[in-house]
Amino acid sequence: MKFILQPWQLFFIIIAGWVNRQQQEVIEYLRIENQVLKEKHGKKRILLNDDQRRRLAVKGKILGRKRLEQVGTLFTPDTILRWHKKLVTMKWDCSNRGKRKSGRPRLPDEVKQLVIQIAKENSSWGYDRIADAVANVGYKISDESVRKILKEQGLEPAPDRKRQTSWNTFLKAHWEVLAAIDFTTVEVWTKGGLVTFYLLFVIELKTRRSHFTGCTMNPHDIWMKQIARNLTDEDEGFLREKQKLIMDRDTTFSESFQMILNQSDTKPIVLPPRSPNLNAFIERFFRSLKSECLDRMIFFGENSLRNAIKEYMTHYHVERNHQGLNHQIIEPGEEVGQSAGEIECRERLGGLLNYYYRKAA
Structure with missing residues (x-):
């Protein structure tokens, strides 16, 4: 009796043959790839870690010696099977079970970082108090x-840390009553040619609110004393x-x-030499002022x-978002955050400064 293949059986055989051919091509490619890797590596021994040997041993045991000889190129079948045998031996090795490891467990990195953070932020706290805070x-x-962690980081005990208050700690402690003052310069064309003007600004560190005190070609002592009187005026x-004042x-x-400042109970804080980073807030303000306004104009x-400064200061306070204030506006108007109304753009300095808002209906 003749066996007649059904169409679906013939289709299945064709598909199976195609799949087998595809698999053989993949295997052949991987074999060649491994051979190239081995040739590239030369005669040097290929070093594997325990996890890599385990993965090869498990898969190699499934294939068996004969198939390993067909597809394996980097390692011999004996090597693969020896690794597998070692895994089996380790599985049934009970010699280390039930033994308690000596010594205290290692502290997580999260705990160490927390101890360091608390010690830096609280210079007067001792080891016990830091341990309580962590608890x-x-x-x-x-x-x-706690003592060991701080010793590893080079942090001194509480009495010494207390005498080494960081600048950041000082700023935070006086946040509400602290301001900074400094000059920047800009070149201006006048009848006498290109002249350097000195611009004096003051900034509140907490709010980032800034004040333009004035500009001059010669900041002499008489001019500076008048500036001090204006800044410390009881009313405005x-x-x-x-x-x-930094x-x-x-x-x-x-x-x-400085004497006029002291007379109004505003103590000058004079920075050490060559330390611009200690006045970073006003330096950051100057960078914004120059990049957004002064460096983009000819005066x-x-x-x-x-x-130009008047327009920029208005934009800075009521229209510009500030990263240091969590992307908020210093003096936001009523239109901020509105979701209804037509969107409009308010331009300043011919479009150098733009502010987008919704017009009230």
């Missing part, structure tokens, strides 16, 4: 462990509620200038300069 958030740690002075060692901030006369 309050769910981590049990001894004072001796920008520094009337500030107790400390400044650099520029001789323009003369003794008479003809003092009036054009003052007008």
